[in-house]
Amino acid sequence: MVFSGAANGTQISDIYQKFPMAVAFPNIDDRRCKEVVLINTSGGVAGGDEMKIEVVARGDASVAVTTQAAEKVYRALDRPARILTRLRAEGSARLAWLPQETIVFNQARIARQTELDVSSGAELVALEWLVLGRIESGEEILGGHIQDSWRIRIDGRLVWADGFLASDQTFPQLRKTALLSNWRAIATMVYFGPRLESRLERLREIGASLECACGVTIVGAIIVIRVAAIASADLRRGLRRFLDQLDHELGSGPFGVPKMWSC
Template identity: 80%
Template sequence: MFEANHERARDKSVIRCSHIGEEEGPGQKFDLQRAAGAARVAFSGAGDGTEVNDVYRKFPMAVLFPNVDNGRHRETVLINTSGGIAGGDEINIEIVARDEASVAITTQAAEKVYRALDRPARILTRLRAETGARLAWLPQETIVFNNARIVRQTEVDVGSGAELVALEWLVFGRAESGEEVIAGYILDTWRIRVDGHLVWADGFLSCDQTFPQLRRMALLSNWRAIATMIYFGPSMETRLERFRQIAASLGCACGVTLVGAIIVVRVAAAAGADLKRGLRRFLDQLDRELGTGPFGVPKMWSC
């Protein structure tokens, strides 16, 4: 599956901004890909907890299974051993939870997307939670540097009776280091399906021509770090009101809404560290709200 996706991605046309062709010169084409990695993990419930049924990894991706809850809930850590993402890199991730599995997936550290000359990096994440499973996708932040180019796609399939939390967040440069992001290309999309039916599609797009406009009040204003969190599970109306109460206590800009079959949470802050504190507070309270399970702050966030 990953090899086929990789070949299809390689054939796609290069995304360019107006000045890139001038930098390349006539007839030149950059092919600077360093990495084409993949990770796939499948879980199922067992009498004494959650079992790992299948693991596939392709360099530079690695997968670790720290023992943080005696096997009842599995925390899995994905590692990009190449030290970041550069133009032309491709990463494919697939997580499957079946049969009462209880799983939290996170990353070893913040992912960094570096300056690219031409081709964007591509990250495809597929999450599937089947009936009875509980799945939390809680990676650490993605830091985008000036002139970075990235296309990130998150596809989620959940079955009736499953429970899922999925998070993705972007940090536009490290405010503490005085970094500014004034150019580049970011396409960040979501597709959520429930029982095979598309219930929500969303996308964030900014390129060289639009980055200078992001500071307008109607757009990102002073926010340099943004997050989207998705919840699917039981008692949605009750959860919606409780999530709104939690959102009001975060110290970040936050909005919570019910869209069809899912709850969408948006969080924004002036810096990545502020956003992380807000998300930690949200997940701490979410863990208490949803009961024992994989939805709290991953242990790796504190390492």
């Protein structure tokens, strides 16, 4: 999907979709930003599936991209599912990648990669969150494979690389205090934009007000936010509160809680 700024708001320049992925553009108030909803019509992700998503925002475009529902990754026999997300914000574009949670079931296998390319004049928020079995349903992750990686480039230069890996050998160790402890739901959010130093302090204040665990720091030219909770519902509440206040901090734009999160 490619979006560009225009006199009457954000316009769709190009779009391509292929089963099982579909794209919807719900009507949301009379704002100048575009909200995009991705729909996986197959109902989940299984071993061997491949999903590729690319979003480009150009000029003065203001775009928020979310998903219709939580993505579910089911048990796989051998091959992992692969999900590649590429986001690019050019010029003075404002882009928010705010999908709902990814729920990983026992013995699921997934390799997810998120790649961000940002121009120095753009503003971007990107979120990914994992639920390692829903504690509310008594689910337990005893094995499988989760590989979750980030790569962020600003003006073509790599500024941050990050990865999370859990496999059959490491799942029994994840509850150690030095690793995930009791956290079953974890999120990573990154922010790039103007006035990083002053916004760092404000985002730390927001993080400290949450009922779940939160840490905020600057890494190179971006702000990285980590949020963790025991239950997915607690993490959702924490992220909603964070995004509500982030939207107020950044002004009118695509960085608030997507409407689809309330459906």
